[in-house]
Amino acid sequence: MDMQVAKKKLGLKEKYQVMTRDLNWTPTYQKMEDIYPYVHYEGIKIHDWDRWEDPFRLTMDAYWKYQAEKEKKLYAIIDAYAQNNGHLNVTDARYINTVKLFLTGVSPLEYMAHRGFAHVGRAFPGPGPRVACLMQSLDEMRHFQTQVHAISNYNKYYNGFHDFRQWHDRVWYLSVPKSFFDDAITAGPFEFMVAIGFSFEYVLTNLLFVPFVSGAAYNGDMGTMAYGFSAQSDEARHMTLGLEVIKFILEQDPDNLPIVQRWIDKWTWRGYRVLTLVAMMMDYMLPKRTMSWKEAWEIYFEENGGALFRDLSRYGIRMPKCAETIRFEKDHLSHQAWCTFYNYTAATAFHTWIPTEDEMQWLSAKYPDSFDKYYRPRWEFWREQAAKGNRFYNTTLPMLCQTCQIPMLFTEPGDPTKICYRETDYKGMKYHFCSDHCKEIFEHEPEKYVQAWLPVHQIYQGNCFPEGTDPSAEGFDPLKAVLQWYNVVHGRDNLDFDGSEDQRNFAAWRAQATRNV
Amino acid sequence: MAVAAIREYSFTPLDLEEKFHGNRLLYVGWEDHLMFCAPFAFPLPSSMTFRDLVEKVLPPVYGYHPDFARIDWAAVQWFKSGQPWQPQWDESLEKNGLRHKDVIRFRTPGLTGLQGSCS
Structure with a gap:
């Protein structure tokens, strides 16, 4: 027989105390520096971890409850979307390439963020940031899983989705997001927090998620919208954590300021360079556009970011140095990026295409100072050549x-x-850079x-061919061998959208769904 | 130590010349022709003559551009690491002083790309 015991209910504040700060203890038979070996070497000085103010009073039990609710709703929508062949409702089969870009370029970063926050949570001696990092680590795992689940529906029907995990490690353009996160995760715990928690999650996240999610909404992709919104509800918490980290570090010791400023300069630039992919997605890949990359940059970085950095100036923090360079690039970034993918689409796992005449008019209107002058001549020449069967590869x-x-x-x-060419010598070898910031x-x-x-360089060193390949054999085709090593099927996953299997299948299935064919 | 680390941190660079199977990397860019979105990277034997580079390696790479056939090579201006530079056409890349990972550019006066757009 169960004994009935009157439960004493804890108040919210008390409960929070018990389930976060009270979980901490001071070790007696091990030295603090042995348990927390990574907390000093970056030069950041923390005097009192108890001064950490939790930006959100969430305990683990409540966390599970909220997240479980969100998951239920999300999977209901994803199931409905899949069962109703929702993929046939997107504006145009070209749109599906943005989903490929997201799955291969962004989702693996969610997984790396999960690992990163688990790692730094373990590294911090303070219980407040430790609990916050634990929750964010779980969030990131959830984002990764829900994205893979939602997007797997596309893998049943379209090319370029079948091996995203391996591509993240091997494919040339995906080394850009991969190396960005590898750089962060191999830094110390404080740099990681400033890199990902602040610079990426706080300063730049609106330029990553909002364009993809609103792009999905504008283009009829309910599946992507659903996981986007579900993730976005966690982002508010992540942004608060990112901002709290900066304030906490800066309030602890004046010596921390120059270190933090350098990290902000570095990681705003590193993050912005990764967003090159978003810029071209917004201006070239969405059949129904939301806003131009330039407009998004002006709203989310120049206006909102400007206000943030004005606010942080009371700690001595100034606007990242790169803002000036980016101001010059905003008229050119997306055009230069999409031209690059158009050049090299024989080696990509998604399709590229020439913008249509009305899309070019949209680009002229959004970029009056640059598109017609510098980029339209390229597209017109390529269009003329493609019409003659001489598509540029x-x-x-x-x-x-x-x-x-x-x-x-x-x-x-x-x-x-x-x-823009920059170079430096280090230990007798030359190194080259795209900008002053990357060089610095x-x-x-x-x-x-x-x-x-x-x-x-890895391809030229012979490290990107299937095992047993002999690059000295007669008639050796390096591109073919590299694609095999990627597991990208030539003529199916790569090349121009025009004439692709995706294009044909989408047209045929949509016809079956809407007409009596 | 040029990096913040908990202990000694020093690594062999990934791109040493000896890893390229007897070749060395040379980067080449054509000024005012950004239809080719970025300069190219070539793994080349250091014994190759500069003439072979221009007459054998470059044509299939740049030939798609209508300006390429119009180049007057005697008038071309060369740059190495951004500085004016004069190649010896019948000397090897090595004799021309081109080391692993050097970058050269060429400017073709009068030719400024599709409709003068530097494309």
Whole structure:
């Protein structure tokens, strides 16, 4: 027989205390520095971990309850979307390529964020940030899983979804997001928090998620919208954590300011370079556009970010140095990026295409100072050639930036006709960069970046062919061998959208769904 | 130590010349022709003559552009690491002083891309 015991109910504040701060203890038979070995070497000084103010009073029991509710709703929508062949309701089969880009370029970063927050949560001696990092670590795992589940529906019908995990490690353009996160996760715990918690989650997240999710909404992709909104509800918590971290570190010791400022400069730039993919997605890949990349940058970074940095100026923090360079690039970034993918689409796991005439008019209107002058002539020439059966496929490998690993496609700040070349010597070897900012990041920690796995150099070293390949054999086709090693099927997953299997299948299935064929 | 680390942190660079099977990397960019979105990376034997680079390696790479056939090579301006530079056409890349990972560019006066757009 169960004994009936009157339960004493804890108040909210009390409960919070018991389930977070009270879980901490001071070790007696082990030294603090042995348990927390990573907390001093970055030079950040923390005097009192108890001064950490939890930005959200959430305990683990409540966390599970909220998240379970969200999952139920999310999976109900995803199931309905799949069962009703929702994929046939998207505006145009070209749209599906943005989902490919998201799955291969962004979702694996969610998983890395899960690992990163688990790691730094363990590294911090303070119980407040530890609990917050634990929750964010679980959130990130959830985002990764829900994205993979939702997008797996597309994998049943379309190409370019079948091996996203391996592609993240191997494919040339995916080395850009991969190396970005590898850089963060191999930094110390404080740098990771400033890199991902603050610079990425707080300053730049609206430029990553909002464009993809609103792009999905504008283009009829209910599945992507559903996981986007579900993740967005966690993002508010992540942003609060990112901001609290900055304030906490800066309030602890004045010596922390220059270190934190350098990290903000570095990681705003690193994050912005990754957003190159978002820029071209917004301006070229969405059949129904939401806003231009330039407009998004002006609202989310120049206005909102400007207000944030004005607010942080009371701690001595200033606007990231790169803001000035980015101001020059915003008229050019998306055009230069999509031209690059158009060049190299023989080696991509998604399709590219020439913008239609009305899309070019939209680009002229959104970019009156740059599109007609610098980029339209390219598209018109390529269109003319494609019509003659001479579609441009660039198959010679490009020079890459040692830091961001993007092909050297960016132009000089203030002169869009000249590629921006920067170089430095380190221990008798030359290193090349796309910008002053990437060069400065290298020069601060060259030992880290001399190890960069640059896809082009790896291919030339012979490390990107299937086992047993003999590159000296007669008639050896390096592109074919690299695609095999990627597990990208030539003529199916790559090349122009026009004439692709995706295009044919979508047209046929949509016809079956809407007409009597 | 050029990196914040908990102990000694030093690694062999991933792109040493000896890893390229007897070749060395040379980067080449064509000024004012950004239809080719970025400069190219080539793994080349250091014994290759500069003439072979221009006459054998570059044509299939740049030939798609209508300006390429119009180049007057005697008038071309060369740059190495951004500085004006004069190649010896019948000397090897090595004799021309081109080391692993050097970058050269060429400017073709009078040719400024599709409709003068530097494309």
